[in-house]
Amino acid sequence: MLILLIIGLLEPPSYVRAYDRPNDGGGAIVIEWESVSDTLLKGYEIFRRKVGEEEFRKVAYVARGRNSFVNSIGIKDGVKYEYAVRSVGIDGSYSDLSIPAPPVVSYPQWFKKNKINTLLAIAIYFFLLVYFTQAAKGRELFIRRIAGLDHLEEAVGRATEMGKPILYVPGLSGLSDIATIASINILSPVAKKAAEYDTPIIVPNRDPIVTMVAQEVVKEAYTEAGRPDAFKRENVFFLSDSQFAYAAGVDGIMVRERPATNLFIGMFYAESLILAETGNMTGAIQIAGTDAVAQLPFFITACDYTIMGEELYAASAYLSRDPKLVGSIKAQDWGKAILMGLAFIGSILSLLNIDVVLKMFATI
Amino acid sequence: MRRTFPLVIAFTMGLLMMIQYFIPHPISQKFYKIMVQQWLIIISIFFYVFAWRSFGLYHINKIKRRKEGWWASVVAFVGVFFMLLAGFGDRIPGGIGHFIYKYFNFDDLYNYMFAPLQATMFSLLAFFIASAAFRAFKARTMEATLLLVTATIVMLGRVPLGASMWKGLPKVVEWILMYPNMAAQRGIMIGVGLGMIATSMKIILGIERSYLGGE
Amino acid sequence: MHISTNPWVWIAAILTLAIYSFLYKDNPFYKFAEHLFMGLSIGYGAVVLWYNSIIPRLWNPLAHGTSPSRFYLLIPIAIGLLSFGIFSKKYSWLIKYPLAFSVGAYAGFSIPVTFEASIFEQISGTILTKQMMATPWLAISNLIMFVGVITTITYFYFSKHHKGLLGKSARTGIVFLMLAFGASFGYTVMARISLLIGRMQFLLHDWLGIIK
Numbered sequence: 001m002l003i004l005l006i007i008g009l010l011e012p013p014s015y016v017r018a019y020d021r022p023n024d025g026g027g028a029i030v031i032e033w034e035s036v037s038d039t040l041l042k043g044y045e046i047f048r049r050k051v052g053e054e055e056f057r058k059v060a061y062v063a064r065g066r067n068s069f070v071n072s073i074g075i076k077d078g079v080k081y082e083y084a085v086r087s088v089g090i091d092g093s094y095s096d097l098s099i100p101a102p103p104v105v106s107y108p109q110w111f112k113k114n115k116i117n118t119l120l121a122i123a124i125y126f127f128l129l130v131y132f133t134q135a136a137k138g139r140e141l142f143i144r145r146i147a148g149l150d151h152l153e154e155a156v157g158r159a160t161e162m163g164k165p166i167l168y169v170p171g172l173s174g175l176s177d178i179a180t181i182a183s184i185n186i187l188s189p190v191a192k193k194a195a196e197y198d199t200p201i202i203v204p205n206r207d208p209i210v211t212m213v214a215q216e217v218v219k220e221a222y223t224e225a226g227r228p229d230a231f232k233r234e235n236v237f238f239l240s241d242s243q244f245a246y247a248a249g250v251d252g253i254m255v256r257e258r259p260a261t262n263l264f265i266g267m268f269y270a271e272s273l274i275l276a277e278t279g280n281m282t283g284a285i286q287i288a289g290t291d292a293v294a295q296l297p298f299f300i301t302a303c304d305y306t307i308m309g310e311e312l313y314a315a316s317a318y319l320s321r322d323p324k325l326v327g328s329i330k331a332q333d334w335g336k337a338i339l340m341g342l343a344f345i346g347s348i349l350s351l352l353n354i355d356v357v358l359k360m361f362a363t364i
Numbered sequence: 365m366r367r368t369f370p371l372v373i374a375f376t377m378g379l380l381m382m383i384q385y386f387i388p389h390p391i392s393q394k395f396y397k398i399m400v401q402q403w404l405i406i407i408s409i410f411f412y413v414f415a416w417r418s419f420g421l422y423h424i425n426k427i428k429r430r431k432e433g434w435w436a437s438v439v440a441f442v443g444v445f446f447m448l449l450a451g452f453g454d455r456i457p458g459g460i461g462h463f464i465y466k467y468f469n470f471d472d473l474y475n476y477m478f479a480p481l482q483a484t485m486f487s488l489l490a491f492f493i494a495s496a497a498f499r500a501f502k503a504r505t506m507e508a509t510l511l512l513v514t515a516t517i518v519m520l521g522r523v524p525l526g527a528s529m530w531k532g533l534p535k536v537v538e539w540i541l542m543y544p545n546m547a548a549q550r551g552i553m554i555g556v557g558l559g560m561i562a563t564s565m566k567i568i569l570g571i572e573r574s575y576l577g578g579e
Numbered sequence: 580m581h582i583s584t585n586p587w588v589w590i591a592a593i594l595t596l597a598i599y600s601f602l603y604k605d606n607p608f609y610k611f612a613e614h615l616f617m618g619l620s621i622g623y624g625a626v627v628l629w630y631n632s633i634i635p636r637l638w639n640p641l642a643h644g645t646s647p648s649r650f651y652l653l654i655p656i657a658i659g660l661l662s663f664g665i666f667s668k669k670y671s672w673l674i675k676y677p678l679a680f681s682v683g684a685y686a687g688f689s690i691p692v693t694f695e696a697s698i699f700e701q702i703s704g705t706i707l708t709k710q711m712m713a714t715p716w717l718a719i720s721n722l723i724m725f726v727g728v729i730t731t732i733t734y735f736y737f738s739k740h741h742k743g744l745l746g747k748s749a750r751t752g753i754v755f756l757m758l759a760f761g762a763s764f765g766y767t768v769m770a771r772i773s774l775l776i777g778r779m780q781f782l783l784h785d786w787l788g789i790i791k
Binding site: 366369370371373374375376377378379380381382385386398399400402403404405406407408409410411412413414416419433436437439440441442443444445446447448450451452470472473474475476477478480481482483484485486487488489490491493497507508510511512513514515516517518519520521522523539540541542543544545546547548549550551552553554555556557558560561563564565567568575576577 | 587588590591592594595598599601602607610611612613614615616617618619620621622623624625626628629630632633636637651652654655656658659660662663665666672674675676677678679680681682683684685686687688689690691692693694696697698701702704705720721723724725726727728729730731732734735752753754755756757758759760761762763764765766767768769771772774775777778781
């Protein structure tokens with residue numbers, strides 16, 4: 001008390017300003033102020049009033065150390081508000097209210113300016129993709145060997161020689177996972193080969209939509225192979241939508257139908273090893289393909305070949321050699337080259353205290 | 365109409381869903397909410413009819429043809445029946461509903477049948493992870509050895525036994541996870557990301573259309 | 580020893596053992612448990628779908644709702660109904676509409692999200708900064724990380740022969756990949772064993788009452 005009397009009362013914060021929160025859907029105002037340096041300071045109270053109102057009402061309290069606040073409760077877009085802040089002492093005393101900030105209006109924005117880098121990246125990548133898919137027409141482009149995909153045909157052949165079916169597991173996710181789409185792209189040529197060789201292909205499914213798509217794709221493959229009558233709808237079926245019931249069912253199929261070839265391609269979760277180990281014990285040749293990083297180690301140890309990560313997305317181009325699809329691989333490689341270059345340049349610049357590249361990759 | 369129009373729909377929906385990400389305006393937020401929380405879910409509901417039919421046909425087929433072990437397909441139908449009875453039957457007014465609630469209680473069925481089956485299937489991984497490790501042990505390639513050695517170090521570093529063997533082990537494991545492991549994870553993610561985006565763009569452009577099935 | 584007298588516990592225990600019997604070899608007990616499991620899961624899925632999706636998202640708004648916007652729900656219903664085209668040979672092409680609608684939407688949605696999560700955040704985490712070089716040890720570690728990221732990316736380079744510098748880099752990438760796979764393998768082991776311990780506890784404690 002004595003000290004207070006000697007040095008006077010708490011100072012109110014100075015330079016209070018308020019502005020509409022940028023890049024949002026409205027309904028929020030940011031208030032900032034210069035902090036007060038006083039050992040007796042406990043925090044700040046923020047006050048608000050509509051322009052034209054007499055009285056300020058308290059809307060929030062923040063502890064010392066912070067000097068900004070986002071007010072998002074009770075804000076109406078298009079209404080003018082004034083804000084003022086006062087200091088609170090540890091003894092419960094208050095300063096006067098600060099000079100109010102100039103009136104502010106909150107409103108929704110039509111574009112997130114902070115996401116301009118994402119939009120730009122999409123535009124560049126889109127351009128690369130379109131350019132290379134067009135440029136690739138009529139040209140033979142090189143793709144490096146992808147062991148897992150090279151052996152697909154051999155795996156189908158082996159099942160044929162042994163007179164046993166092929167098991168194709170299209171992953172446990174739905175079409176919202178792009179990996180599932182990649183799997184469907186591989187299912188199509190595999191089913192076609194199976195049809196040509198007259199080897200049954202069993203496709204158990206976990207997702208209803210994938211079941212339907214898989215049926216259509218396999219049916220189409222049989223038609224393309226000129227054997228539409230050999231297509232058996234009951235071989236492409238919905239097994240269960242529960243992860244481990246599905247795993248139990250696929251295990252059952254593996255030990256009873258004894259497929260000579262197991263293909264696990266798409267999105268997988270913890271059940272990956274249950275499937276792959278059981279298949280391994282039955283002596284089937286196994287090829288797995290997934291972009292689920294956490295499951296790759298298990299597929300690598302339990303399968304003969306594993307299509308890893310991005311290789312899965314190169315598959316449809318690799319197998320079909322369709323110039324349009326191969327062109328997309330070229331675009332992917334350009335994307336990688338650009339990113340690696342930026343990582344190099346960004347590191348050198350950032351070590352020289354220039355963070356321009358680092359800022360390009362900001363995601364806030 | 366059959367071929368082109370679906371591609372137009374995919375193009376339009378893809379573009380709209382992408383653009384909404386950049387628009388903070390409430391109209392765009394509402395569009396996103398309606399699509400993701402309502403429409404896409406509602407559409408997917410209808411596919412279950414097909415899926416259940418497919419499940420049914422698969423098992424009926426086995427029963428009809430008296431395929432070896434066809435009795436198991438009967439068991440599958442019994443399972444479906446039990447769950448449906450427990451899930452909906454207790455709504456039946458009067459004694460029947462009460463009987464079902466008492467003897468076919470949904471929670472009991474879940475807790476003592478469904479959940480233990482699930483947990484036990486999941487726990488098979490303990491055995492399979494051991495047999496997989498053994499397999500890696502037998503493989504004599506450089507890659508398999510590297511995988512196994514790292515796996516052993518990391519496994520030991522995370523149990524008290526490891527730390528009692530060598531105090532520094534947990535620190536080494538932490539370093540492996542933070543740096544070389546993280547490096548490869550990042551490398552994979554970047555590649556996968558580019559592949560996924562390219563595939564998504566090809567879907568929107570109609571280059572990738574095998575998911576639509578045949579003609 | 581206090582063997583459980585609860586018949587439900589007995590059922591759970593028998594089903595647990597039936598699944599484990601698969602480790603020896605396929606047998607009728609496993610087959611029984613497996614098919615029961617699949618059946619239960621379908622029934623369970625249907626009940627959950629009914630109470631968690633159909634009732635709150637369709638029935639309640641349409642039957643009891645008052646907002647005029649509820650009639651917009653008829654659009655996804657109509658799109659969804661097109662999937663029934665599969666049941667007819669003549670109209671099976673109708674399924675392309677709901678498929679194109681959903682897949683297009685998911686594809687478009689995933690593009691910006693993937694760019695940020697899988698690419699921007701990973702690259703910005705890789706770019707070396709002064710803080711990452713603060714101590715010699717930190718500097719070495721982060722340099723290793725940088726080399727690891729770059730070489731792993733080069734492994735996935737498809738349109739060039741993996742020869743010369745690219746080949747060396749890709750081979751280094753494989754070393755990092757195997758290290759990471761080993762790490763995640765080793766990291767998972769304990770979690771999997773604890774699942775087994777959980778089941779053993781159920782059998783020995785809840786069922787047989789051998790252990791406390």
